[in-house]
Amino acid sequence: MPQPLSTRDANLFRQVIRNYEEKQYKRGLKAADQILKKNPRHGDTMAMKALILNGQGKTEEAFALGKEALTVDMKSHICWHVYGLLYRANKNFEEAIKAYKFALRLEPESPQIQRDLAILQIQMRDYAGYVQSRHAMLLARPQPRQNWTALAIAHHLDGNLVEAERILTTYEDTLKNPPPKSDIEHSEAVLYKNRIIAETGDIQRALDHLESAAVDSSLDRLSVLERRAEYLTTLGRREDAAAAWRLLIDRNPDHPAYYQSLVEALGLDAEGADEATRLAIFDEYAAKHPRSDAAKRLPLDFLTGDLFQERARKYLFPMLDRGIPSLFANLKHLYADDSKKAVVSALVEEYLAAASAAASAAASEAASSQPNGNAPLPKTDSSKGEGAALYFLAQHYNYHMTRDLAKADEYCDKAIALDATSVDFQMTKARIWKHRGDLQKASEAMDHARSLDTRDRYINSKAAKYQLRNNENEAALKTVALFTRPDSAADPLSDLLDMQCIWFLTEDGEAYARRGNIGMALKRFHAIANIFDIWQEDQFDFHSFSLRKGMIRAYIDLVRWEDRIRDHPFFTRAALDAARLYVSMHDDAQKDATAAATTNGGAGSNSNSNKNNNGDATNGTADADALAEKKKAAKKAKKEALKAEREAAEKAAKQDPNKGKSAAAAAADAEGNVKKKDEDPLGLKLAATADPLGEATKFIAPVLQFSPMNIDGQLTGFEIYLRRGKYLLALRCLKAAAALDPGSKKVEEQTAALRAALKEADVSTLPPKVQEVLAAEFP
Incomplete structure (x- = not known):
C-alpha cells in the first residue's frame, strides 16, 4: 500500500504532477523534495521525481530512482506507469508496454494508462493488442464517437474489414438525430466507412453507400466526386463514368489524370482506338477552357505523323512567343519516340529562324529611326521569342537523350548574349559545364546565376549543391546559410538539421567522403538516418491527435506510409553511401593489418631472404608510404574541421558578446531543461568504430527489406x-x-x-x- 500523505503534502504532490506536465522542472523538484523530506519512502513522489529528472536529461539517475520507487511500493500503479513512461521516453517501447500492463492490472479503470498502452501498441503495430485496448476503452466510455471510430480503425489495420464496418454501423444506429451537415467528424467517418467497403472489393455496395450517405452530407465534395467516378469506371458503366469525369475536369481543367481517366472510361485508351474521336475530347476542353495547358499538351502523347507535327506547332509556337521557361520540361517525355524528338527540335529551329529574322528586321528599323545610332535598342516580342527558342535548344542538346554539348553551349551563349541577366540561361550554362565534367566552372557559373537573384531560394540551393559536387563544403554552407534563420548565422548547420534538410546533408556527406574526411561523411549519413527515425517517432502524437480532430482517412494513409518510410530514395541513397564507406573502412583496415604483418615478418628474416625478395620489400615500402599518406590526409581533415568549429564559436561570441553565461549555464534553460550537446562534432568516434561491417549491416538491412x-x-x-x-x-x-x-x-x-x-x-x-x-x- 502507498504511504499515506497529509492533506498539505497531498496538495503538494498534485502540484508536482502539474509542474511536470507544464515542464516546470525546478519547481517540481523542489516540491517533491519537500514531500520526501517528511515521507522519504513515498513511492509515488519518488516516481514523479524520477520523471522530472528524466525530463532534465538525467536518464541514469531517473531510472535508478524509478526502480527504487518500485521496490518501495510494488503495488502502486503510478510507480509502474512512471516506469513505463521512462522506458517510452528512451524509445524502449517493448519494456514500456510491459510496465503499462502491470500498471493496468493494479488500476484497470485508469483511462490514462489504458490510452498510453493503446498508443504504444499501435506505434509498435501490435494490432491484436490494440484491438483489445480499444475495446476496453469503448466499454468504459461508449459515449464519445472517437472511441467507436478508434475500435473500427484497430480492426481495419488488423485486416478485419467486416468487423470495422460493423462497428461504424453500430454507432450510426445509436444516433437518434442525424448529425448536422457542418459536423466534420461525421463527414469523415462516412467517407472512412465507404473506404472500408471499397477495400472489401464490393464496389457496387461502395457506390450505393456513397450515393446514399455521402453525396449530400459530406463536406469533402472533391473526394466524393473522385470516388464516384472511380467506382463507375471500375463497374464498367461508361456513360455515367464519363459524365463523372467530365464534372471533375470542369472543376479543374489542368489535372492530367482526369483526362486520362475520361479517355479510359470511354474505352479510347486501347491499342488501335479512334485517334480522331480521342482528339475531339481534348479539342472540346481546349475550346471550353482556353487557358488550360493540359487539354492542348496531352494529345501530343498519342498523336503521330503529320497530325502530331501540326498540333506540336500549334502548342509550341504560342508558348515560345510567351517565353514559358518550363516548355522543355513539359515536352521532354516525348523524346522516348525518335520521330517526335526530331519533329520537336525541327519546329523549334524553324521558329528560331523566323524569330531571328523578325528581330533583325525590327532592330534595323529601330536603328534607322534613331537620331543617334549608339542608343540602346528596345526589346521586342520577337527577341523574347528568340531567347525562348535558344533556351529550349540549349536544353534540348544538353538533355541526355540528345546530348551535343558543343551545340548546347552555342545556343546557350546566344541566349545569354540576348539577356545576360536571365537566371534560367545562366543555370543552363552551369549544367552544360557539369556535363562537360568541369565541376569547378559549373560551380562558378551556378553561383553567378545565384547572384542575379539573391531572393530566390531555389537558385540558392542549386548553387550550394554545385559547390558540394565540387567538394566545396565550407562555401556551400555559407551559400545555403543565406536562407537559414538569422539567429543561426553562427551555426547554420544546426538550422539545416532542425529543418531536416536531407538533400544538403546527403550532398555534404558525399563531398566529405570524396575528400577523405570519413568522420564528417559518416556524421552526415547518420544524421539522415536519425531524421528518418524522428519521422517514425513523430507519428506517436498523431495516434491521438487524428482521432480528436476526426481526420481518419489521412491518419490511415499516415500509418501505411510510415510502414514503408525507409523505401524513400533519400534514405536508400544515404544508407548505400554509408554502407559502402564502412566496407571501404573494413578493407583498408585489412590492408593495413596485412602490410603491418608483412613489414614485421620482413624485419625478422635473414639477409638472404631480404636479398631474394627485393620486389616484396619495395611493395611493402609502397604500402607503408600509402598508409602514411592516408594518415596525413586524415590528420589534415581533422585539423580543418577543428579550425572551422573554432571559427564558428568565435563568430558566435562576437555576435553576442554580452552573454555572460558559463558553458554549464548555457547548456540549460531557466527551468533546468538540458540541451543536448553533440559529443562527437567531427565524427571521430564514428570513424573509429571497431566493427565497420556491423555498422554497414545496420544501414543495408532496411534497404534490402524496403527497396x-x-x-x-x-x-x-x-x-x-x-x-x-x-x-x-x-x-x-x-x-x-x-x-x-x-x-x-x-x-x-x-x-x-x-x-x-x-x-x-x-x-x-x-x-x-x-x-x-x-x-x-x-x-
Whole structure:
C-alpha cells in the first residue's frame, strides 16, 4: 500500500504532477523534495521525481530512482506507469508496454494508462493488442464517437474489414438525430466507412453507400466526386463514368489524370482506338477552357505523323512567343519516340529562324529611326521569342537523350548574349559545364546565376549543391546559410538539421567522403538516418491527435506510409553511401593489418631472404608510404574541421558578446531543461568504430527489406555479407541482383568471388541446411 500523505503534502504532490506536465522542472523538484523530506519512502513522489529528472536529461539517475520507487511500493500503479513512461521516453517501447500492463492490472479503470498502452501498441503495430485496448476503452466510455471510430480503425489495420464496418454501423444506429451537415467528424467517418467497403472489393455496395450517405452530407465534395467516378469506371458503366469525369475536369481543367481517366472510361485508351474521336475530347476542353495547358499538351502523347507535327506547332509556337521557361520540361517525355524528338527540335529551329529574322528586321528599323545610332535598342516580342527558342535548344542538346554539348553551349551563349541577366540561361550554362565534367566552372557559373537573384531560394540551393559536387563544403554552407534563420548565422548547420534538410546533408556527406574526411561523411549519413527515425517517432502524437480532430482517412494513409518510410530514395541513397564507406573502412583496415604483418615478418628474416625478395620489400615500402599518406590526409581533415568549429564559436561570441553565461549555464534553460550537446562534432568516434561491417549491416538491412528492387542495394549487401562470412545471405543478395539484371558484369564478378570464398572457407562448420543450399548452388 502507498504511504499515506497529509492533506498539505497531498496538495503538494498534485502540484508536482502539474509542474511536470507544464515542464516546470525546478519547481517540481523542489516540491517533491519537500514531500520526501517528511515521507522519504513515498513511492509515488519518488516516481514523479524520477520523471522530472528524466525530463532534465538525467536518464541514469531517473531510472535508478524509478526502480527504487518500485521496490518501495510494488503495488502502486503510478510507480509502474512512471516506469513505463521512462522506458517510452528512451524509445524502449517493448519494456514500456510491459510496465503499462502491470500498471493496468493494479488500476484497470485508469483511462490514462489504458490510452498510453493503446498508443504504444499501435506505434509498435501490435494490432491484436490494440484491438483489445480499444475495446476496453469503448466499454468504459461508449459515449464519445472517437472511441467507436478508434475500435473500427484497430480492426481495419488488423485486416478485419467486416468487423470495422460493423462497428461504424453500430454507432450510426445509436444516433437518434442525424448529425448536422457542418459536423466534420461525421463527414469523415462516412467517407472512412465507404473506404472500408471499397477495400472489401464490393464496389457496387461502395457506390450505393456513397450515393446514399455521402453525396449530400459530406463536406469533402472533391473526394466524393473522385470516388464516384472511380467506382463507375471500375463497374464498367461508361456513360455515367464519363459524365463523372467530365464534372471533375470542369472543376479543374489542368489535372492530367482526369483526362486520362475520361479517355479510359470511354474505352479510347486501347491499342488501335479512334485517334480522331480521342482528339475531339481534348479539342472540346481546349475550346471550353482556353487557358488550360493540359487539354492542348496531352494529345501530343498519342498523336503521330503529320497530325502530331501540326498540333506540336500549334502548342509550341504560342508558348515560345510567351517565353514559358518550363516548355522543355513539359515536352521532354516525348523524346522516348525518335520521330517526335526530331519533329520537336525541327519546329523549334524553324521558329528560331523566323524569330531571328523578325528581330533583325525590327532592330534595323529601330536603328534607322534613331537620331543617334549608339542608343540602346528596345526589346521586342520577337527577341523574347528568340531567347525562348535558344533556351529550349540549349536544353534540348544538353538533355541526355540528345546530348551535343558543343551545340548546347552555342545556343546557350546566344541566349545569354540576348539577356545576360536571365537566371534560367545562366543555370543552363552551369549544367552544360557539369556535363562537360568541369565541376569547378559549373560551380562558378551556378553561383553567378545565384547572384542575379539573391531572393530566390531555389537558385540558392542549386548553387550550394554545385559547390558540394565540387567538394566545396565550407562555401556551400555559407551559400545555403543565406536562407537559414538569422539567429543561426553562427551555426547554420544546426538550422539545416532542425529543418531536416536531407538533400544538403546527403550532398555534404558525399563531398566529405570524396575528400577523405570519413568522420564528417559518416556524421552526415547518420544524421539522415536519425531524421528518418524522428519521422517514425513523430507519428506517436498523431495516434491521438487524428482521432480528436476526426481526420481518419489521412491518419490511415499516415500509418501505411510510415510502414514503408525507409523505401524513400533519400534514405536508400544515404544508407548505400554509408554502407559502402564502412566496407571501404573494413578493407583498408585489412590492408593495413596485412602490410603491418608483412613489414614485421620482413624485419625478422635473414639477409638472404631480404636479398631474394627485393620486389616484396619495395611493395611493402609502397604500402607503408600509402598508409602514411592516408594518415596525413586524415590528420589534415581533422585539423580543418577543428579550425572551422573554432571559427564558428568565435563568430558566435562576437555576435553576442554580452552573454555572460558559463558553458554549464548555457547548456540549460531557466527551468533546468538540458540541451543536448553533440559529443562527437567531427565524427571521430564514428570513424573509429571497431566493427565497420556491423555498422554497414545496420544501414543495408532496411534497404534490402524496403527497396528489394534496388540492384545497388543487393550488390552492396552481397559485399557486406561476404566479408562477414554470411554466405547464405550473400547468396540471397546475389540471386536477387541476378534476377534484376541477368547480364550484369558485376553479378558475374560477385558469383566468382562467392565461389572462391567458399573454396577457401571451412564450409563443414556451417549448419547442415546452409551447406545443402550452398552445395546446390555451387556444387
